[in-house]
Amino acid sequence: MIDQDRRRFLRNAGWGVGALAVPWLPAWAQPVTAGTTTPLPTVSGDTIALKVAHQMMTIDGKPAHGIGINGTVPGPLIRLREGQTVKLAVTNDLDEETSIHWHGLLVPFQMDGVPGISFPGIAARTTFTYEFPLIQSGTYWYHSHSGLQEQMGHYGPIVVDPAGTDPIASDREHVILLSDHSPLHPHAIFKKLKQQGGYFNYQKQTLAGLLRGKDQPLKDRTMWGGMRMDPTDVSDVTGSTYTYLVNGHGPADNWTALFQPGERVRLRIVNASAMTIFNVRIPGLKLTIVQADGQNVKPVAVDEFQIAVAETYDVIVEPAAPIAYTLVAEAWDRSGLARATLAPRVGMIAAVPALRTRPLATMKDMGMGDMAGMSGMKGMEHHAAPASTPAATCLPEHAAMGHCTPDEPMGEGGMAGMSHSMRDFSNAPGLPKTPTVQTVAPMPMDRTGEPPQGLGDVGHTVLVYRDLVALERNPDPRAPSRQMRIHLTGNMERYMWALDGVKLNEVKAPIPFRAGERVRVTLVNDTMMAHPIHLHGHFFELVTGHGDHAPRKHTINVAPGGTATFDLTADAIGDWAFHCHFLYHMHAGMMQVVTVRAYDAPGAAA
Numbered sequence: 001m002i003d004q005d006r007r008r009f010l011r012n013a014g015w016g017v018g019a020l021a022v023p024w025l026p027a028w029a030q031p032v033t034a035g036t037t038t039p040l041p042t043v044s045g046d047t048i049a050l051k052v053a054h055q056m057m058t059i060d061g062k063p064a065h066g067i068g069i070n071g072t073v074p075g076p077l078i079r080l081r082e083g084q085t086v087k088l089a090v091t092n093d094l095d096e097e098t099s100i101h102w103h104g105l106l107v108p109f110q111m112d113g114v115p116g117i118s119f120p121g122i123a124a125r126t127t128f129t130y131e132f133p134l135i136q137s138g139t140y141w142y143h144s145h146s147g148l149q150e151q152m153g154h155y156g157p158i159v160v161d162p163a164g165t166d167p168i169a170s171d172r173e174h175v176i177l178l179s180d181h182s183p184l185h186p187h188a189i190f191k192k193l194k195q196q197g198g199y200f201n202y203q204k205q206t207l208a209g210l211l212r213g214k215d216q217p218l219k220d221r222t223m224w225g226g227m228r229m230d231p232t233d234v235s236d237v238t239g240s241t242y243t244y245l246v247n248g249h250g251p252a253d254n255w256t257a258l259f260q261p262g263e264r265v266r267l268r269i270v271n272a273s274a275m276t277i278f279n280v281r282i283p284g285l286k287l288t289i290v291q292a293d294g295q296n297v298k299p300v301a302v303d304e305f306q307i308a309v310a311e312t313y314d315v316i317v318e319p320a321a322p323i324a325y326t327l328v329a330e331a332w333d334r335s336g337l338a339r340a341t342l343a344p345r346v347g348m349i350a351a352v353p354a355l356r357t358r359p360l361a362t363m364k365d366m367g368m369g370d371m372a373g374m375s376g377m378k379g380m381e382h383h384a385a386p387a388s389t390p391a392a393t394c395l396p397e398h399a400a401m402g403h404c405t406p407d408e409p410m411g412e413g414g415m416a417g418m419s420h421s422m423r424d425f426s427n428a429p430g431l432p433k434t435p436t437v438q439t440v441a442p443m444p445m446d447r448t449g450e451p452p453q454g455l456g457d458v459g460h461t462v463l464v465y466r467d468l469v470a471l472e473r474n475p476d477p478r479a480p481s482r483q484m485r486i487h488l489t490g491n492m493e494r495y496m497w498a499l500d501g502v503k504l505n506e507v508k509a510p511i512p513f514r515a516g517e518r519v520r521v522t523l524v525n526d527t528m529m530a531h532p533i534h535l536h537g538h539f540f541e542l543v544t545g546h547g548d549h550a551p552r553k554h555t556i557n558v559a560p561g562g563t564a565t566f567d568l569t570a571d572a573i574g575d576w577a578f579h580c581h582f583l584y585h586m587h588a589g590m591m592q593v594v595t596v597r598a599y600d601a602p603g604a605a606a
Contacts, residue, residue, distance in 0.1 A: 002284040018105040022189040025057075026072040026156075026433040029247035032256045032346045039375070042159075043068040043070070046086055050075070050100070052122075052144075053093035055153065059243055060250035066153035067094070074177055074248050074272065075142070075156025083291060088130040089559075090122055090329040097121040097146050097208040100130070101536070102158065103310060104140035104554045109574025112536055114145045115594055117575050121146060137162035138294025139268040141177070148186035150583055151274040155179065157269060158315040160294075164473055167471065167542065168290050170266035170316060174257040177321070178307070178329050178338055181243040181250075187240065188235060190584050191290060197433065202240045203335060203358050203559040207473035211485050226462050229366075231530070233492065234359060234453065234531075239336025244269035246278065246340040254349060256341045261322045265342070266290075267315045271307045276528065277332040277557070279306050279455060280313075282325050283353060290464060292337060293553040296471035298325075305463035306332065308451040308532035310581040312432050317342070331453065332530075334358040359454030366559030367441020423444040428487055428498065428526070436589075437501040441526045447562035448544050453530065464543045465564075468551035474541055476569040480520035486511075486559060488580070488590070490527045490537035499581065503589025510593040511578065513570035522565045524525045525558045525577055531585065532557045533564075535594065536576040540566035570596045 012374040027042075043050075057069030068074030080086055092098045099121050101113040109130045115121030122128040137160045142152035155183045157175050182189060210214050249255040259265045271278060281287070281304040288301045291314030299316070305331075309311055319325060324343040331337060336357050341349055364370065425431060428440050448465035490497040497503070513519060520543065522535055534555040541550035543565040551569070556565045579591035 006140050019067055021567055024372055024471065025248050026076045029074065031249065032133040042077040043158060044079040045369060046084060048078065048086065048088045050088060051091045051093055052098050052154065053237045057248065059245065060252040064181065064183060067149050068153055073153035078158045081135050082134050082158045082160055085131065085133045089127055091127040092122040092124055095124050097123055098149060099144055099146045100142050101145040102142050104360050106537065109576060110571065114536065114577045134160055136294065137238045138291060139270065139314055140294050141270045141272055141312065142271065148190065148587060150585060151186040151398055163248035167296060168266065168314065169264060171263040172259060173266035173268060176267050176269045176340065177247050178244045178271050180276045181245055182241040193236060193495045198230060200236065200238045201233055202238065202255040203333065206385050210309065211402065215386060219437055224317050234361065235331065235333035238333055239331055240312060242276065242336060243335050244331060246338045251337065253338040254341055256343055256346065259319055259342055259344060260322055260382060261344060265317050267317065269307060269315060269327050270312045271309050274311055277306060277308050278329040278338065279304060279332060280329050282317060282327050284325055285317045285319060290314050290316055292468050292551055296473055297551055298469040300467045302463045303460035304455065304458065307526045308555065310532055310555045324350040326350040326352050328353055330355065330533055341445060352589050361528055361560065365560040366528065369443035369445045410535055422544065431487055431489065432501045433492060434501060435491055436496045436498045436503060439526055441561050443522065444524050446561045447559040448542065448564055450574040453559065465542060469546050470549040470551050472550050474550060474552065476518065478518045480567055485522045485524055488523060488527060488531045490523045496586040497588045497590035499590060499592045502588060505589060506576045507592060510575065510595040513594060513596045515573055515596050515598040517570050519570065520565060520569055521570050522563055523558045524563050525560055528560045530557055532581040534581045535578050537572040538568060538575065540568040542566050565601060572596055573598065
């Protein structure tokens with residue numbers, strides 16, 4: 001019994017006072033680290049060699065297989081400086097093709113690393129050399145764009161230091177790379193999702209919960225059941241199979257970052273997961289957001305923020321007391337968490353908060369806007385009727401799924417002539433009427449000013465996109481010359497995902513842009529799941545009311561049933577990937593190609 005307690009203590013304390021080195025992890029991600037400014041935490045220089053190969057690792061004491069880079073999972077921190085030109089020779093020691101995409105770095109399209117779009121990929125047992133100048137600074141990351149290799153550990157962080165003085169002052173910094181790991185092979189995960197969309201959802205509503213007064217009341221459960229919708233279906237892949245990692249370490253490993261009381265500590269936080277959005281907080285400390293997606297923003301202090309897949313946030317914390325703090329990265333469906341410790345000494349630990357109650361989807365997540373709170377629209381939430389209800393008495397909740405058609409004014413507030421069917425293509429006339437488009441949001445609304453799903457009632461300050469304001473004036477303040485809408489579509493039952501209802505293998509032509517043009521793009525989420533959308537080769541400015549200081553990002557998380565709008569300057573010639581960064585959504589077809597050319601059509605002069 002004593003030996004068991006001793007082993008448990010050493011494990012929870014970060015493997016004890018000795019802080020044993022772990023050979024499969026890079027120096028910056030060892031169980032206890034003094035920060036990324038210590039010697040030998042990185043690979044750097046003008047010429048860097050990277051080797052991709054199969055890798056064994058241990059997570060929470062259990063052996064696991066992965067794909068590593070230079071013998072580590074995650075890969076080494078690549079530290080560069082703005083203004084240098086770097087060569088990265090990537091050797092593929094796998095038996096299959098691989099690639100590396102430099103996420104967020106503005107590089108020539110031939111160096112972007114997307115097989116079939118910007119280069120042919122790196123064949124097995126060969127070496128490909130990427131070469132590009134660094135024209136920016138900030139926190140970024142890199143990952144495979146081949147198959148599902150990213151899920152197996154093929155990712156790592158990038159820090160590009162500014163050419164001059166860094167406007168973000170700090171005494172110490174740590175890289176915090178969040179990810180998810182499953183003992184299941186990623187192709188097995190994808191197969192299960194194709195067979196049953198909610199396969200990994202172990203948090204469904206139950207009769208026992210109903211009897212205890214938990215979750216939805218009976219009338220709401222009846223309504224949602226009649227629409228064949230599950231309000232607990234928030235995340236496709238959950239803690240039922242995932243272990244959530246900080247720098248390659250599970251919660252029991254307790255990765256620790258050191259500080260001295262009174263220091264300004266910079267945390268460079270990267271979400272390198274395949275399918276998990278994280279809610280990040282450090283109980284007892286304020287988090288001051290100073291950078292988003294590598295771009296400096298005016299400091300904004302919060303208690304918690306959500307980081308979508310592929311986003312990065314730089315955060316300043318100022319721990320004054322010589323005590324330990326727990327960094328909590330809770331999965332958005334609250335089926336698990338990643339955990340690290342900030343402490344002044346090795347071996348200190350702090351309490352780990354219990355998982356909070358998981359969120360439930362709402363009518364707004366269906367794309368019903370604020371209808372549920374409108375006068376005369378209470379029936380949207382509180383009534384149900386069989387699908388055979390005649391059209392003259394068709395209730396809105398059944399119209400929502402196309403089970404019937406309302407032919408009369410809806411409620412005392414009017415609304416006559418408005419269709420609220422979630423498969424009414426008059427709301428999106430350009431979408432194809434195929435099984436890929438299971439739902440069309442009737443009243444999608446901009447939700448960038450709202451706390452993310454599940455964070456609206458946590459009782460403290462939560463970051464919203466509209467809080468972000470660029471530190472410096474945007475490089476292109478021109479008004480857009482044209483506008484376009486792109487729909488995020490899917491079918492959960494068949495696990496098909498697409499942009500504008502067209503999967504990647506069905507795409508006939510890319511999305512065209514003329515070089516230098518300014519375009520306003522509105523993303524419309526017709527599904528009940530958030531989607532982190534990433535555009536390669538560009539930054540765009542979120543249209544959130546901040547004018548020429550709009551925040552610049554490369555990835556935007558579009559809320560379920562919501563919209564998000566950005567202004568884009570098409571200033572990078574070439575072909576670029578444009579996709580949802582949920583790995584299995586992209587693999588299922590939610591990807592397109594954006595092409596930027598200096599002409600309108602073949603043979604036409606610029």
